[in-house]
Amino acid sequence: MEFDTNMTDELLATTRAVRKRLDLTREVPRSLINECLELAVQAPTGSNSQTWRWLVVEDADKRKALADLYRKGAEGYLTEAGSQAEAMGNAQTKRVFSSAVYLMEHLHEVPVHLIPCVQGRPEDPAPLTMSAGLFGSIFPAVWSFQLAARSRGLGSALTTLHLLHEKEAAEILGIPDDVLQVALLPVAYTKGTDFKRAERPPVANITHWNTWS
8 A cells, every 4th residue: 555645744744732723612523533543542552452441521520520630730830831931932832831721721611531541550660661561552542543633623632730630530530440541632623724843853963873972
C-alpha cells in the first residue's frame, strides 16, 4: 500500500492540543469515538499486554465533577506558570497557558471527556523499566486516538492535572482500585480545521548521533 505522504505528514504535523477552538455546542456521536478507539487499540503494547482501558464520559454531572477536580489541581499551577511565561515574554508559551486557563474554565462544557486507563498498577516506587513499559503501552494508543479524531474533524488535548485527585475521580466514575488513570482528554468538534505547524527548534540542534556530544 502506498500512502499519500503529504497528507500523512500534514496530519502528523498539524494535530495540535486544541482548547479554545473546541466546539462546546455540538454533540459528538458515539460512533465517531468508537471509530477512533478501534484505531487506537491497534497501537503496540509492551509484551502484547493490551492493558489499555477507556472510559468515555458524556454525563453532564460527571463532567462537571471532573472539571471541578481539574480546576482544584490546575488553578495554582496555571496561574504561576502563566505569570512566568508572561515575564519571559515567549509569545507561543503565553498562548499555551492562556488556552490552558480557558480549558480549565470551560472543561465542564466539553461534550466528551475520555479517560485512558491501564489495567493494573505498578509497584510503589516502580522500577524505571516498569514505569516506561506501562506508560509506553498506553500513550501510543492515546496519540493514535488523537490523530484519528483530528482526521474526523474532532479536537482533543492530553491533560493530566486531574490526576492530582485521581482517587476522587475514581470514586466519581466507579473506577476499580486496580485500574490506573493516565490522562483526561476533552474531545469535541473543532471550530474550523485550519491548524498549522508549531514553531519547534531545528532537529539538528536536539539530535545526537552515536554519542552525546
